[in-house]
Amino acid sequence: EVQLVESGGGLVKPGGSLRLSCAASGFTFSNEWMNWVRQAPGKGLEWVGRIRSKTDGGTTEYAAPVKGRFTISRDDSENTLALEMNSLKTEDTAVYYCLTDLKNGDGSDFDLWGRGTLVTVSS
């Protein structure tokens, strides 16, 4: 089955760190550019960042609110995407989704989403 499954969410204090994982199955993960999008409770969708496939350089891009605090990485041998989050702020509280464009490995028409994992930043 083609799917993405996120894990690692939870409650963390402001200034703390958390690492999210996304397990991919049913498709050739190494070919895909992978993205993270978040959604604060009751709010809209916000793109967090992406990582290119290794064949396209494996480089990353980030949204301004998380740049310098969040790091996206991938392990193609384990078909896993990660989001390392440091210096967390209350405004980072959100459901975090991993997603990709299966039709176009390097595209941004997101046809595959995980179910999401909730991150709550609170003292």
Next chain:
Amino acid sequence: DIQMTQSPSSLSASVGDRVTITCRASQSINRNLNWYQQKPGKAPKLLIYTASNLESGVPSRISGSGSGTDFTLTISSLQPEDFATYYCQQSYTTPLTFGGGTKVEIK
């Protein structure tokens, strides 16, 4: 960054109604515009890509149009399963950005 503005932010409609949602980009994005549907507690689902292409499995009562800065999502005859929140998203350049959403509620 490219700002995406959706209107209305919410609407009430009846089963069988024709519903139109608009999305405006702050600069031209050609046809690099996608539409998603999200139901409570679920991940968004791609409906339309590249402005007017219907994603596989999406009913034909849903359509998209537009180019440049102005885009439209139309549901020709609203069905009970269409009550949800709809988002547009530009895929033209990073940072990728979404509209604020349109909640379609039952009248």
